[in-house]
Amino acid sequence: xxxxxxxxxxxxxxxxxxxxxxxxxxxxxxxxxxxxxxxxxxxxxxxxxxxxxxxxxxxxxxxxxxxxxxxxxxxxxxxxxxxxxxxxxxxxxxxxxxxxxxxxxxxxxxxxxxxxxxxxxxxxxxxxxxxxxxxxxxxxxxxxxxxxxxxxxxxxxxxxxxxxxxxxxxxxxxxxxxxxxxxxxxxxxxxxxxxxxxxxxxxxxxxxxxxxxxxxxxxxxxxxxxxxxxxxxxxxxxxxxxxxxxxxxxxxxxxxxxxxxxx
Amino acid sequence: xxxxxxxxxxxxxxxxxxxxxxxxxxxxxxxxxxxxxxxxxxxxxxxxxxxxxxxxxxxxxxxxxxxxxxxxxxxxxxxxxxxxxxxxxxxxxxxxxxxxxxxxxxxxxxxxxxxxxxxxxxxxxxxxxxxxxxxxxxxxxxxxxxxxxxxxxxxxxxxxxxxxxxxxxxxxxxxxxxxxxxxxxxxxxxxxxxxxxxxxxxxxxxxxxxxxx
Numbered sequence: 001x002x003x004x005x006x007x008x009x010x011x012x013x014x015x016x017x018x019x020x021x022x023x024x025x026x027x028x029x030x031x032x033x034x035x036x037x038x039x040x041x042x043x044x045x046x047x048x049x050x051x052x053x054x055x056x057x058x059x060x061x062x063x064x065x066x067x068x069x070x071x072x073x074x075x076x077x078x079x080x081x082x083x084x085x086x087x088x089x090x091x092x093x094x095x096x097x098x099x100x101x102x103x104x105x106x107x108x109x110x111x112x113x114x115x116x117x118x119x120x121x122x123x124x125x126x127x128x129x130x131x132x133x134x135x136x137x138x139x140x141x142x143x144x145x146x147x148x149x150x151x152x153x154x155x156x157x158x159x160x161x162x163x164x165x166x167x168x169x170x171x172x173x174x175x176x177x178x179x180x181x182x183x184x185x186x187x188x189x190x191x192x193x194x195x196x197x198x199x200x201x202x203x204x205x206x207x208x209x210x211x212x213x214x215x216x217x218x219x220x221x222x223x224x225x226x227x228x229x230x231x232x233x234x235x236x237x238x239x240x241x242x243x244x245x246x247x248x249x250x251x252x253x254x255x256x257x258x259x260x261x262x263x
Numbered sequence: 264x265x266x267x268x269x270x271x272x273x274x275x276x277x278x279x280x281x282x283x284x285x286x287x288x289x290x291x292x293x294x295x296x297x298x299x300x301x302x303x304x305x306x307x308x309x310x311x312x313x314x315x316x317x318x319x320x321x322x323x324x325x326x327x328x329x330x331x332x333x334x335x336x337x338x339x340x341x342x343x344x345x346x347x348x349x350x351x352x353x354x355x356x357x358x359x360x361x362x363x364x365x366x367x368x369x370x371x372x373x374x375x376x377x378x379x380x381x382x383x384x385x386x387x388x389x390x391x392x393x394x395x396x397x398x399x400x401x402x403x404x405x406x407x408x409x410x411x412x413x414x415x416x417x418x419x420x421x422x423x424x425x426x427x428x429x430x431x432x433x434x435x436x437x438x439x440x441x442x443x444x445x446x447x448x449x450x451x452x453x454x455x456x457x458x459x460x461x462x463x464x465x466x467x468x469x470x471x472x473x474x475x476x
Binding site: 011012014015018019021022025026029032033036037039040 | 390393396397401402405415418419422423425426427
């Protein structure tokens with residue numbers, strides 16, 4: 001058996017030196033790994049910021065394009081349609097027989113309808129109007145004109161004061177307006193009411209409540225048989241993540257429809 | 264029972280459980296753990312009971328472990344351009360060590376030649392892994408990579424045991440206190456069995472799509 005104390009001494013020395021070397025290696029590894037992790041975190045946040053900036057930039061581009069198209073439609077098509085309406089009104093005054101009058105009236109009605117529809121599309125497309133204040137104003141104006149044509153009294157209430165700060169996109173505004181239009185149309189057609197109140201609320205969602213004050217209401221099943229109006233209402237409100245409810249009260253039908261404010 | 268053997272039993276159980284679920288940190292890991300378990304516990308117990316020299320068993324066992332470690336490191340590098348040369352080198356090493364074991368190795372001594380050569384061969388692979396984690400591969404959570412625990416366990420085991428096992432034949436003397444060296448080896452064995460346990464546990468998590476795939 002070999003018994004060299006010097007060799008044993010060197011072996012034992014190695015037994016201490018090697019773990020020290022290993023410890024240095026492990027410390028180097030963990031420090032380098034931590035640095036790499038921090039760099040990765042930094043790169044990830046940087047990439048996220050860039051992505052967000054790109055999204056915002058793209059949104060601005062889309063909004064600018066929407067406004068441009070809305071403006072051009074208003075300028076080019078709007079003026080043309082208005083001219084058609086004006087000319088048809090003049091032709092109506094100069095019409096000689098009943099059939100001619102009837103045809104010119106139809107032209108005038110179609111052009112009026114086109115002007116209204118286009119106006120609604122331009123309103124929905126224009127990103128300048130992407131807020132709740134504008135939506136409320138538009139609904140109020142429409143309801144006021146439509147119901148006054150049918151001698152129905154309107155009460156329009158809104159609870160919130162900072163509507164201008166609440167963002168509502170074009171698609172949402174258009175769908176809410178079309179549902180609102182259909183609900184008023186049905187109330188006028190079927191309920192026989194002379195008083196309608198409209199309540200507009202915001203919070204986590206936009207909520208619009210159309211209440212008949214002295215009507216007989218309408219059965220949704222009957223309305224569905226008569227046309228696709230209510231079916232389209234449900235489809236539109238669902239497409240923007242919202243809900244619609246019909247509640248028969250003692251004085252008519254209360255229609256509540258809502259849409260979330262965040263997409 | 265020595266503490267590291269208890270860890271081995273738990274590691275085997277975890278490896279078997281994960282294999283049943285279709286997870287394995289490295290190819291043939293369960294087979295390797297089964298081999299380690301059988302040789303370290305029942306066979307070792309039988310040999311001690313019969314008062315037979317366990318040197319041949321330990322020599323064979325250390326070689327089998329070494330071969331598996333080399334296979335694992337080959338697995339890490341199998342997609343590299345030089346993987347075929349690596350595979351050839353490993354096969355040559357296996358052949359040479361087996362020839363040495365059965366042809367030249369004295370019966371009642373520890374085969375420090377294969378042990379030292381294997382350690383020298385393993386070090387570059389372990390350093391390669393650590394280097395590539397930091398400088399080559401994109402960032403990933405290395406603490407769920409089974410290779411990390413495997414490599415750390417082997418590094419600690421070999422670093423702590425090399426001065427003893429590498430020169431064991433010189434250290435064994437008439438002085439009965441040489442037994443302490445084998446007690447010190449058990450500390451390294453604990454880290455090695457913890458390495459197996461860490462690798463077995465990590466196979467339950469999705470491995471990073473870099474080194475381990």
